[in-house]
Amino acid sequence: MFLAKGLTVAILFLMVALMLGRARRETLPGLQSGHLDVEALNDRYQAEADALRTLVWDDAAWKAERKARKAEAKAERKRAKRQAEGEPGKARVFVLQFQGDLAASAVQQLRHEVSALLAVAEPGRDEVVVLLESPGGLVHGYGLAASQLTRIREAGVRLTVCVDKVAASGGYLMACIADELLAAPFAVLGSIGVVAQVPNIHRLLKKHEVDVELMTAGEYKRTLTVLGENTEAGRRKFQEDLDETHGLFKGFVQQWRPQVDIERVGTGEHWYGQRAVELNLVDALRTSDDYLRARAREAELYALHWRNRRSIGQRLGLAFEGAADRLLLRWWQRSLHEPRF
Template sequence: MEFFSEYAVFLAKTVTLVIAILVVLASFAALRNKGRGKTAGQLQVSKLNDFYKGLRERLEQTLLDKDQLKALRKSQVKTEKKQKKNPEAKPRVFVLDFDGDIKASATESLRHEITALLTLATPKDEVVLRLESGGGMVHSYGLASSQLARIREAGVPLTVCIDKVAASGGYMMACIGEKIISAPFAILGSIGVVAQLPNVNRLLKKHDIDFEVLTAGEYKRTLTVFGENTEKGREKFQEDLDITHQLFKNFVARYRPQLAIDEVATGEIWLGVAALDKQLVDELKTSDQYLAERAKQSELYHLHYAERKSLQERIGIAASSSVDRVLMNWWGRLTQNRFW
């Protein structure tokens, strides 16, 4: 126990020192950035064909002997020269990624990526969205879906690939794709709406604590955490949920008219294999397989709009990572657990 006490004191001193240093740096960063506007981000574009080519060439270097590799490279050079003399216009595929949290925070980057590609994309091109999301806030995913709708309205083919999950708000985005491709065991569906909140009014009453809720407007507040909820308020809250659900169903049915919407809009989820039978998806395939196939006849461009973080934000991220590492190391020593 003496060891643990000494180690706890050492840990406390270390964490205090780290926090003190970070506070000073954060203050300096705040003063430096005072009066400056938000730093603009940057659109990063990479050609995925080069990535696939690099993978193949690395494998060829390992598996082929010197003579075989020399002959192969010679043949490739001839082919490339021939293509340069008779250039063939290949269709373009713009690849985007969306990794959604509960607030659909990735929408901020997605909107800029879509704005950029729509300046050049034509109906002969294609946009592929690699989507991962279990859903979240209605208004946040509503905006994300509206961004994707811009691609459809421009007449550019949109393919959505789902490797792990696209449920609830995630499926709301996915359904906009003219083609939805899913891995066999990805999670899809959950076309429903849920809301929940605790109520501690009885606990407050037990301790003689009053909590007043004043509103102007009959339904300004329906259910609350601290106030006393009424049956009328519950009915209105449920009515709002039902309206939102109906809007969700109508939205999905608009882009996927082949669905038996009342059958699938029950809030249930399905794995990819079952989702194919329900027509929630069009094909079972991983995004890697689909893009590798498209790379054979198309030029693939991956777009990512990266927000430039301020010094203060970078310090905050570094601080969080440092504290996490210290605490994990301390807990590992106490419990003799190993962390990978």
């Protein structure tokens, strides 16, 4: 009994923390306080390689490597001096990560990261790489996230999107904006469609003689309801709204990827990477690791991550919300009826 009471109190506390955290986060989404973390990826890649070199290289190889690095450091100082005098330096690649959930809540960090990099990125020279993973979600959330990536294109900065696992529905709405869209061979892409479902328990309530009064002002203020009796007119209007949203979705994809046959791919289906290339949904098959390490040989890479300041209640709420999102993602993956390895 003591354990059961304790669990009950803990669950109630988490639910209250979730509601408080969500309320605090959604009050002024564009004005949260926080800070921007920046990591030099070139240094990380070199440190990772050095950890292995110390085990497999002999002293002579290490000596030659240190000598080569000293020469490179000297050349880099000269390049920095010329850059200070007005000569263009090495290109910079700003790396962002978008891990999508149902509400596209990562857009709150994305907007800060994009604003920061656009303040320093040079059109025609620098590049933004977005590591995108999302099965999609709410229309308005992913619409705003897509608008943030549109800001990069409109500023004249090259945008590359890498998809290693999934960019479906709202995730593909974001991905299609890229100058170049790369995907791993078995990444899931597409799902250019709109879905909505509304449970209705009117017959159950009627069976138990429970009346529900729904008052509206405006013919289509409410089309389908959970408790009341749905009408054919309401169903038709609901379907019209879905079709209109789908048309906007297809038009957006056609705008940014005119090479696709939108009537062929705008059916709500999803495809794996290889097939997505054939349908022009993707430009090439390549993992993000391969692309970034190749770019590191000729450019300076910087990973950006905006971190909001959060109270303890918000952190607990986000932990609970994250667990719910992971359950939803697993359900979505199962709903694809995709084969398992």
